[in-house]
Amino acid sequence: MTPAATRTTCPYCGVGCGVTARAGADGAIAIEGDPDHPANRGRLCSKGSALGETLASTSRLLRPRVGGKDTDWDTALSHVARGLSETCERHGPDAVAFYVSGQLLTEDYYVANKLLKGFVGTANIDTNSRLCMASSVAGHKRAFGSDTVPGCYEDLEQADLVVLVGSNFAWCHPVLFQRLQAARADRNTRIVVIDPRRTVTAESADFHLSLASGSDVALFNGLLAYLASNGAADSDYLDSYTSGCADTLETARPFNIEEVARITHLPPDQINAFYEAFLKTERVVTVYSQGVNQSSAGSHKVNAPLYGPYRTCRHGAFLDHRPAKCDGRS
Numbered sequence: 229m230t231p232a233a234t235r236t237t238c239p240y241c242g243v244g245c246g247v248t249a250r251a252g253a254d255g256a257i258a259i260e261g262d263p264d265h266p267a268n269r270g271r272l273c274s275k276g277s278a279l280g281e282t283l284a285s286t287s288r289l290l291r292p293r294v295g296g297k298d299t300d301w302d303t304a305l306s307h308v309a310r311g312l313s314e315t316c317e318r319h320g321p322d323a324v325a326f327y328v329s330g331q332l333l334t335e336d337y338y339v340a341n342k343l344l345k346g347f348v349g350t351a352n353i354d355t356n357s358r359l360c361m362a363s364s365v366a367g368h369k370r371a372f373g374s375d376t377v378p379g380c381y382e383d384l385e386q387a388d389l390v391v392l393v394g395s396n397f398a399w400c401h402p403v404l405f406q407r408l409q410a411a412r413a414d415r416n417t418r419i420v421v422i423d424p425r426r427t428v429t430a431e432s433a434d435f436h437l438s439l440a441s442g443s444d445v446a447l448f449n450g451l452l453a454y455l456a457s458n459g460a461a462d463s464d465y466l467d468s469y470t471s472g473c474a475d476t477l478e479t480a481r482p483f484n485i486e487e488v489a490r491i492t493h494l495p496p497d498q499i500n501a502f503y504e505a506f507l508k509t510e511r512v513v514t515v516y517s518q519g520v521n522q523s524s525a526g527s528h529k530v531n532a533p534l535y536g537p538y539r540t541c542r543h544g545a546f547l548d549h550r551p552a553k554c555d556g557r558s
């Protein structure tokens with residue numbers, strides 16, 4: 229009889245692929261992509277496919293250790309609980325802090341937060357996710373008023389132009405890249421990669437804009453100015469749902485193609501080709517990744533591609549965003 233499958237999630241990257249795990253009679257775990265999971269529909273990349281091997285690793289910690297010696301769970305948990313209690317009694321709850329992992333699942337975060345905030349009584353809990361995403365949170369809040377990513381994976385499959393900024397999609401989000409490539413085969417999606425590096429993703433793109441490091445904001449200010457001067461603004465939408473648009477356009481206007489070329493070190497005809505493709509394509513999706521988040525002036529760079537939905541924006545781009553303070557170089 230085939231052993232029952234446990235449905236779970238690959239912890240390695242933010243795509244969040246669903247996997248099924250089946251334990252064999254010999255204890256080995258067989259991993260497959262979950263065909264019903266909306267993120268991957270059965271696909272897995274090489275990292276996810278190898279999950280079963282990590283479970284069999286001899287160097288993996290399989291039981292608790294206290295003072296360098298193996299022990300049982302009850303003893304280890306009592307030891308930790310006693311340490312936490314004594315610290316709280318002696319110094320108060322704010323003497324305790326948890327630094328947890330960005331690889332935790334939502335339910336794990338909930339329990340860890342409940343323990344610290346609801347039981348111990350301190351707000352001292354953070355994760356390494358902040359290092360990855362703090363600039364993104366700030367950018368989204370400035371643009372949309374909330375830290376909510378307005379896109380979904382299906383957008384990638386329904387777009388005709390996908391603009392990847394600071395993202396080596398092929399390596400870092402491989403299953404989404406596979407989905408994009410499959411859609412590309414169906415509908416001829418064009419891909420633009422904006423990245424100083426010639427990555428595997430850049431090699432497979434229709435356009436690679438290898439701009440000077442740190443010049444992304446100038447490129448997107450120029451795009452905004454180009455779209456506005458070519459009549460692509462949805463003025464009804466902008467009047468009804470946004471604020472600060474006139475100031476933003478005023479700031480972007482000096483970024484003509486010559487100025488953008490001077491700052492980005494890109495040839496003017498490449499910039500023009502990108503802007504024209506963006507202007508003439510109805511279904512455009514802009515995706516940025518850690519090359520934007522984890523860089524100098526990351527929040528400004530996060531805001532800059534958010535102009536992308538400008539033309540047909542349903543999501544409130546420009547809300548209270550004033551890039552007037554950006555000089556396009558930082």
Ligand code: SF4
Nearest residue numbers: 238240241245273276
């Ligand atoms: S893309 Fe690969 S690493 Fe990322 S969640 Fe899916 S299987 Fe895991």
